[in-house]
Amino acid sequence: MKKNILITTILLCSLASCTGKNEPAPSPVIDNDSTDTYLSTKERGLYRTFFKPQIAWVGDVMPFYDESSETFHIFYLQDWRPAAGIIHPVWDVETKDFATYRNNREAIPLGKNYEQDVTIGTGGAIRAQDGKYHFFYTGEMADNKDCMQAIMHATSDNLVSWTKDKLFGYMRATEGYSPNDFRDACTFYDPDARIYRMAVSTLFRGSNAIAHYTSSDLQTWTPAPEPLIKDAPHFMECSDFFKMGNRWYMTYSSINAPRCVYYRYKDGDLNNPYGWSDPQPLDGHCYYAAKTAADKQGRRFLCGWLQTRAGTHDSSDWGGALVVHQIGLDGAGPNLICSVPEGVFNKYSKAVQPIEQKKEYTTLEQGVYRMDAAAGRAFVQFNRLRSPMRITCQLKRVSNNGIFGFTFAASSDEHKAHHLRFILEPDNNNKSDLAHDSEEKGQMNLFNIHRIRDDREYQITLCIEKSVAVMYINGKVAFSCRIYDMENNPWQIFCESGQIEISDLQMTTY
Amino acid sequence: MGTNRLHILAAFLMVMMLLGACSPKDREHLEIPAEVAILEFRVGDISGSILKDTIRLILPRGTKLEQLSPQITVTQGATVSPASGEMVNLRNQPVHYRVTLGNIYQDYCVIAVTDDVPRPHAHGRRIGYINWEDTEKTGGQERAWQWLQTAYPDSCDLLSLWDIQHASLNMDDYAVIWYHTRGVAGDGTLPFRAYDRELVEQMKAYTNGGGKLLLTGMAPRWLQTLGLIDNRYVPNNFYGHESVRLDASSGFKPVTKPELFASIPLTEGMVQLMGADCVFENNTSAWYLASWGGYNNSVSQWEEETGGIAIATDIVDGGTATRVVMAEFPVTDKRAAQVISIHSGTYDWGNHEANSCRGAIEQLTRNTLDYLRNAK
Numbered sequence: 104m105k106k107n108i109l110i111t112t113i114l115l116c117s118l119a120s121c122t123g124k125n126e127p128a129p130s131p132v133i134d135n136d137s138t139d140t141y142l143s144t145k146e147r148g149l150y151r152t153f154f155k156p157q158i159a160w161v162g163d164v165m166p167f168y169d170e171s172s173e174t175f176h177i178f179y180l181q182d183w184r185p186a187a188g189i190i191h192p193v194w195d196v197e198t199k200d201f202a203t204y205r206n207n208r209e210a211i212p213l214g215k216n217y218e219q220d221v222t223i224g225t226g227g228a229i230r231a232q233d234g235k236y237h238f239f240y241t242g243e244m245a246d247n248k249d250c251m252q253a254i255m256h257a258t259s260d261n262l263v264s265w266t267k268d269k270l271f272g273y274m275r276a277t278e279g280y281s282p283n284d285f286r287d288a289c290t291f292y293d294p295d296a297r298i299y300r301m302a303v304s305t306l307f308r309g310s311n312a313i314a315h316y317t318s319s320d321l322q323t324w325t326p327a328p329e330p331l332i333k334d335a336p337h338f339m340e341c342s343d344f345f346k347m348g349n350r351w352y353m354t355y356s357s358i359n360a361p362r363c364v365y366y367r368y369k370d371g372d373l374n375n376p377y378g379w380s381d382p383q384p385l386d387g388h389c390y391y392a393a394k395t396a397a398d399k400q401g402r403r404f405l406c407g408w409l410q411t412r413a414g415t416h417d418s419s420d421w422g423g424a425l426v427v428h429q430i431g432l433d434g435a436g437p438n439l440i441c442s443v444p445e446g447v448f449n450k451y452s453k454a455v456q457p458i459e460q461k462k463e464y465t466t467l468e469q470g471v472y473r474m475d476a477a478a479g480r481a482f483v484q485f486n487r488l489r490s491p492m493r494i495t496c497q498l499k500r501v502s503n504n505g506i507f508g509f510t511f512a513a514s515s516d517e518h519k520a521h522h523l524r525f526i527l528e529p530d531n532n533n534k535s536d537l538a539h540d541s542e543e544k545g546q547m548n549l550f551n552i553h554r555i556r557d558d559r560e561y562q563i564t565l566c567i568e569k570s571v572a573v574m575y576i577n578g579k580v581a582f583s584c585r586i587y588d589m590e591n592n593p594w595q596i597f598c599e600s601g602q603i604e605i606s607d608l609q610m611t612t613y
Numbered sequence: 614m615g616t617n618r619l620h621i622l623a624a625f626l627m628v629m630m631l632l633g634a635c636s637p638k639d640r641e642h643l644e645i646p647a648e649v650a651i652l653e654f655r656v657g658d659i660s661g662s663i664l665k666d667t668i669r670l671i672l673p674r675g676t677k678l679e680q681l682s683p684q685i686t687v688t689q690g691a692t693v694s695p696a697s698g699e700m701v702n703l704r705n706q707p708v709h710y711r712v713t714l715g716n717i718y719q720d721y722c723v724i725a726v727t728d729d730v731p732r733p734h735a736h737g738r739r740i741g742y743i744n745w746e747d748t749e750k751t752g753g754q755e756r757a758w759q760w761l762q763t764a765y766p767d768s769c770d771l772l773s774l775w776d777i778q779h780a781s782l783n784m785d786d787y788a789v790i791w792y793h794t795r796g797v798a799g800d801g802t803l804p805f806r807a808y809d810r811e812l813v814e815q816m817k818a819y820t821n822g823g824g825k826l827l828l829t830g831m832a833p834r835w836l837q838t839l840g841l842i843d844n845r846y847v848p849n850n851f852y853g854h855e856s857v858r859l860d861a862s863s864g865f866k867p868v869t870k871p872e873l874f875a876s877i878p879l880t881e882g883m884v885q886l887m888g889a890d891c892v893f894e895n896n897t898s899a900w901y902l903a904s905w906g907g908y909n910n911s912v913s914q915w916e917e918e919t920g921g922i923a924i925a926t927d928i929v930d931g932g933t934a935t936r937v938v939m940a941e942f943p944v945t946d947k948r949a950a951q952v953i954s955i956h957s958g959t960y961d962w963g964n965h966e967a968n969s970c971r972g973a974i975e976q977l978t979r980n981t982l983d984y985l986r987n988a989k
Contacts, residue, residue: 359808388805532776549804
């Protein structure tokens with residue numbers, strides 16, 4: 104009996120050790136390369152988190168949430184590069200969490216060279232009350248001088264096989280709207296009015312506008328008496344409409360330089376083209392063509408592309424990698440905030456040990472870096488950044504005015520370094536910018552962060568994959584940047600004006 | 614007296630009581646006034662138009678619609694809410710007012726918009742130079758500023774886009790604002806801040822007020838951004854950020870306005886702006902007039918369609934195409950600002966000390982600034 108008890112005890116102890124409950128956390132990854140010579144990395148192929156297909160790039164994004172499968176279908180324009188004659192079929196990729204993607208396939212191919220959709224532009228999917236899926240998209244035929252752009256229609260029973268609706272033909276601009284600028288249909292159901300609405304990017308008697316059509320069956324569309332919006336300051340591409348709280352919101356991408364994704368909101372109904380708030384940007388100037396979709400829990404996600412940059416590494420400033428932000432109300436609203444999708448944040452789960460290479464005008468005590476730029480640029484430089492990587496930290500602005508942030512591609516060649524720079528100067532007309540710049544390339548991105556300019560503490564999350572870096576601040580502000588050669592070069596936290604403290608610095612990969 | 618008579622008497626007494634209850638004195642308190650109304654609704658010197666229950670205000674561009682304190686005149690004895698002089702926000706939204714007199718009221722809906730009506734007014738004599746804070750310092754922006762300070766000591770100021778955006782400058786001090794930039798890309802895209810909505814509003818208010826502009830390098834992009842010319846006729850030939858070295862000097866050919874070329878030697882009718890063997894970026898923002906340019910290679914057609922004056926041209930593509938590379942956009946009933954723009958890539962301050970033709974660039978700039986400062 105005693106022997107049996109002993110054996111049982113031993114077995115039970117072994118079992119306990121196999122359950123992992125008492126196991127120590129896995130040791131963080133340690134990378135001992137402490138050199139700082141500049142390395143240029145040639146990017147190839149697939150992006151797994153900020154989705155980009157193996158071949159080709161992500162163009163305008165048209166997300167759709169399928170309730171029956173609880174899956175997001177990210178429809179997008181497939182940008183082949185070089186794209187001679189292939190501009191651009193609609194492709195699809197599925198995700199449940201914006202962290203992993205599968206089933207990348209063509210959804211709607213281009214038409215024949217005599218058909219209106221010989222070239223395809225943006226649109227979107229909607230599910231009808233009867234369960235059928237509908238896709239309204241832009242058909243563009245440059246040779247059709249009277250109607251270069253029009254709205255076309257396809258249907259599907261399963262979101263996989265799509266059939267173009269030949270009977271629908273194409274829906275051209277009606278009275279007052281421009282037939283050569285008539286694109287990017289956004290179709291949505293208005294639960295208050297119990298009708299389907301279609302928003303089309305266009306001009307109304309020469310002014311920037313969104314055309315307005317209504318339908319009870321998604322087949323026959325009637326022009327509303329007024330546009331959804333007119334006399335707007337920007338030409339509004341890729342518009343999207345949704346309700347949040349008691350307000351209607353629209354997002355759109357401004358084709359006017361510099362490109363940007365904006366939102367506007369209004370009280371009241373959609374029949375009045377006026378009353379929209381001033382446009383507010385949702386990200387910097389490298390993020391574009393973003394539309395939204397919401398899941399069953401009502402969480403809404405903004406899905407757009409982060410541009411590549413024509414030059415040494417890539418060939419185009421249009422299209423790139425998919426970047427997704429979760430959007431929501433700032434408190435009770437009406438302003439919107441952008442935060443990192445939970446799936447993306449959690450994907451980076453393997454700890455990496457940050458290893459210092461050097462520091463200047465910086466002290467480290469009990470895990471807190473203190474930087475004082477009074478005598479010169481303060482910084483701490485870490486070993487080469489490997490992709491993928493998530494960097495999180497708590498950053499405290501000690502001085503009233505400050506210029507600080509992160510430097511990537513930090514090497515012995517300072518000319519090539521890229522800086523993500525906070526510029527917070529209350530004494531200078533409350534200057535409050537986020538900028539991405541380098542000595543070599545100048546300023547590549549800029550975003551006014553007046554929303555958080557009075558904050559003194561910033562919770563920073565940086566999600567990085569290859570040359571994509573998306574920074575989230577206090578769960579409110581997103582700043583997406585393309586930084587070539589960030590991967591495999593050292594990186595820094597710096598302060599060039601004022602004083603800051605950095606605590607709780609963590610690096611994780613997957 | 615029988616029962617019927619008693620009933621009649623009671624009814625008579627009741628009627629008398631009712632009539633007595635409505636004595637002349639009491640009737641005075643129920644009297645309805647002839648009118649309860651807003652008689653005038655004014656912001657500064659601008660009176661709104663009152664049509665039934667809607668008041669519409671058209672205010673000068675640059676007016677801060679979110680901080681208006683209207684002066685309101687109402688029927689004698691009436692009150693109005695919000696009160697006269699109370700600050701209200703009329704940006705992108707109507708504000709509802711109620712005029713009350715006794716137990717009678719009248720509601721109004723007030724809408725305010727800004728216009729683009731030119732309202733020129735006096736400006737000072739200073740020259741403002743927009744700095745390069747949001748771009749690289751190369752491209753000669755800093756070099757041009759250094760020259761400006763020596764050419765116009767005590768008469769010029771370095772202006773930041775940020776300060777303009779936040780209206781912390783008195784723009785009326787400036788006869789001319791000069792914007793010279795290499796842009797952020799070879800396609801002429803300006804620094805991001807140059808497109809900011811609030812900044813553009815301030816610059817439009819400056820130009821609507823008669824402030825003049827000199828736009829050089831890639832800054833002619835502002836012709837479109839500030840609405841100074843019709844969108845259909847903006848420059849169509851942008852390229853730059855190159856590294857060019859010429860075998861011989863180059864420049865452009867003056868067509869008109871000889872005062873702008875005073876004291877500049879001409880070589881075979883040409884102003885030479887960039888000397889041989891000097892490396893420059895060739896930042897160009899011209900109008901290409903031939904074939905795809907859409908002007909039938911005709912300067913006069915360009916002038917007719919754009920409303921501009923072609924000051925100088927050059928010839929490209931083996932002599933087949935004309936380009937407008939210096940232009941003036943004069944004051945009209947729709948444009949209060951006089952604008953001169955230089956679009957040639959040879960107008961480059963980047964490698965100024967190595968440029969054997971740098972004297973021509975300096976003289977041309979001086980002549981242009983003086984021309985604008987002295988113009989009425």
